[in-house]
Amino acid sequence: MAPALCANCKTERALIKRPKNHAKLCKACFITVFEDEVHHTIISSQLFRLGEKVAIGASGGKDSTVLASVLKTLNERHGYGLELVLLSIDEGIKGYRDDSLETVKRNAVQYDMPLKVVGYDELYGWTMDQVVETIGKKGNCTYCGVFRRQALDRGAKMLGIKHVVTGHNADDVAETVLMNLLRGDLARLSRSTSIVTGDSRSEVKRSKPLKYSYEKEIVLYAHHKRLDYFSTECIYSPEAFRGSARGLIKQLERVRPTAILDIVRSGEDMARLVLGESTSSCACKGQKSAGLAFLEDDIGGCGSQNGRTPGGEMAAMDKQLRENEAHEALEVDIVKAMSENKVGSEKERELPIRSSNGTSRGPARQVLGNCKRCGYMSSQEICQACMLLEGLNKNRAQIQI
Template sequence: MAPPLCVVCKTERALIKRPKNHQKLCKGCFIQIFEDEVHHTILSSGLFYPGEKVAIGASGGKDSTVLASVLKTLNERHKYGLDLVLLSIDEGIKGYRDDSLETVKRNAAQYDMPLKIVGYDELYGWTMDQVVETIGKKGNCTYCGVFRRQALDRGSKMLGIKHVVTGHNADDVAETVLMNLLRGDLARLSRATSIVTGSNASDVKRSKPLKYAYEKEIVLYAHHKKLDYFSTECIYSPEAFRGSARTLIKSLEKVRPSAILDVVRSGEDMARLVPGQTQDPCACKTNAAPAPSAAEEDNGGGCGSANGRSTGGEMAAMEKQLRENDKAAEEKLETEITIPKSNGTGDRSKPKEPKASSITVPIMKQKLGSCERCGYMSSQKLCQACMLLEGLNKNRPEIQI
C-alpha cells in the first residue's frame, strides 16, 4: 500500500497525524498550519498593536520556547512591529530551574532577544527550595503561583513593559476549567478561559497566543523545527492538584481527540454567565486551518470546533440581565438589600399589609489600594505575597551567630 499523501498539498508524503483532528500532513504543511493558526488567534483576538514592547515569559520549556520561536517568525513575516524581550523567573529550585535557565540563555542568543532574569530570592528573600523545606510539598504550588504572578509583574515593571505573553496551551486551559469546576469557582473560571487576562492588582496585561494549540502539537512543532528546549518537569509539581485534572484530560483525549478544545469552549460558554464576560475571547467566525475531507472526524481549527454547540442566543436574556445588574452595582459603592418586615406570624413571604416596610443593609465594596509593605496593588493592607511571606518568616529558624 502506497504511503498516504498530505491532505493539504497532496504532493508530499504525510509524516504527521495531527492530534487535534487526525489530519495527515507533511512536515512543511504542519508547520505552516500551526503558525497560521497562532497568527489567526493573534489577529482575531487583537492581542498586539504595532510598536508594542512585549515580554515573553520564558521558562526554557517546550511551550515558552515554541512561543518565542513562533512570535519571532510571525513578527517578521507579518510585520507586527513588536519589540520582543525574554523574561524569566528564577524560583530557586536546584536541579531544575538552574538547568532550564541555561536553555533560556541559549534561546536568547538563538532568537537575538534581550533576556531579563528575576529571582524569588531577590524579591522575597526566599527560594522555593527553602519554602518547601519549611512547609513541605503539600500546598507549595500555591506559594509558587502567587510569587510567580507578582514576579512577572515586577520584572515587567523593571523593563518598562505592560504586556506579558505566556506559553499556556489548550491542555493547560482545559485542565484549569476542570479544576475550577471541581472547586465550584465560576469567577476564576471566567479569568482562566480568557485569552487576555489581568487583574485589579496589576496594570500588566497577560495573554496566551497558544491558547488553542494542543500540547502534543507544540511538541511536534518543536521537534520538526529542531528547537532547543528543556523537558524536565518541576520536581515539586507531582503533588499538585492539577496533576489529577491532567490525567483526566489525557484520558478523554484518547477517546475523543477534540475533547480538549470542547472542554475549553465549554469553559468559555460557562464563563459568559459571569457579569462582564459577554464575548468569546476569539471573535472569529471561521477556522484558520484548511478543512479536512468529509471523512475526517473531530474537525478543529485554530480556535476549536463549534460542532454540536449552540450559538449562545438562547442565553441573551440572562446575559442582558447580568450586565444590567453589574452596571447598576458599579454606579454606587453601596448595595442595598431589601428585607421584608415580619407580619408577626413568622411568615415573611406573605405580609398582611399591601405595602411592606423594609430595612436597608449597606454592603461596602472593596477599594483598591497598595500593600503597606511592598507597594503592590491590593484591596487589603497586605498583598497575597506578603501575607504568605509573613507566615513563612514566622517559621524561619533564627540564625545563630
C-alpha cells in the same frame, strides 16, 4: 498499501497525524498550519499593538520556547512591529531551574532577544527549595504560583514593559477550568479562561497566544523545527492538584480528541454567567481570517466548527437556546402562578449567591487597589504574596529560636 498523502498540499507524504483533529499532514504543512493558527488567534483577539514592547515569559520548557520561536517568525512574516524580550523567573530549584535557565540563555542567543532573569531570592528573600524545606511538598505549588505571577509583573516593570505573553496552551487552560469547577470557584474560572488578563486598572497586561494550541502539537512543532528546549518536569509538581486534573483530561482526550477545546469553550461560556465579570476569547466566531490559507476541513484553530464537535452539534444547540429565549416571554410559569394564588403561601423568591463560608450574600465585584506592604496590585489590603511571606518568616523565626 500506498502511503497517505498530505491533506493540505496533496503531494507530499503525510508524516503527522494531528492530535487536535486527526488530520494527516506533511512536515512543512503542519508547521505552516500551526503558525497560521497562532497568527489567527493573535489577529482575531487583537493581542498586540503595532510597535509594542512585549516580554515573553521564558522558562526554557517546550511551551515558552515554541512561543518565542513562533512570535519571532510571525513578527517578521506579518510585520507586527513588536520589540520582543525574554523574561525568566528563577524560583531557586536546584537540579531543575538552574539547568533550564541555561536553555533560556541559549534561546536568547538563537532568537537574538535580550534576556532578563529575576529571582525569588532577590524579590522575596526565599528560594523555592527553602520554602519546601520549611512547609514540605504539600501546598508548595500555591506559594510558587503566587510568587511567580507577581515576579513576572515586577520583572516587566523593571524592563518598562506593560505586556507579558505566556506559553499557556489549551491543555493548561482546560486543566484550570476543571480545577476551578471542582472547587466551585466561578470568579477565578472567569479570569483564567480569558485570553487577555488585565485591563486599564492593571499595570501589566498578560495574554496567551497559544491558548488554543494542543500540548501534543506544541511538542511536535518543537521536534520538527528542532528547537532547543528543556524537557524535565519540576521536581515538586507531581504533588500538585493540577496533576490530578491533567490526568483526567488526558483520559478524556483518548476517548474524544476535541475534549480539550470543548472544555476550554465550556469554561468561556460558564465565565459569561458570572455577574460583573467578562471574558475575552477568540473573536473569530468560527470564521476564517482574511489572508490566511486555512484548511477547510481541519483548521479548528480556536476551537471553532471542526475544532469542537462534529456535525455542528454545538452550533445547533446554541441556535435552539436562542430561539427558546426569544419565546420565553410567551411562556407561563404554572407552578408560580398557583403558588401566588394560595392565601398565606410563601411567594417564590430568588436565592442569593452562597459564599465559600456557607453564608448568603449578594454578588460583589472585587475592587483593585494596592498592597499596603509591597505596593503590588491587589483586591485586599495585604496581597496574597505578602500574606504567604508573613507565614514563612514566622516559621523561620520560630526555627531560629
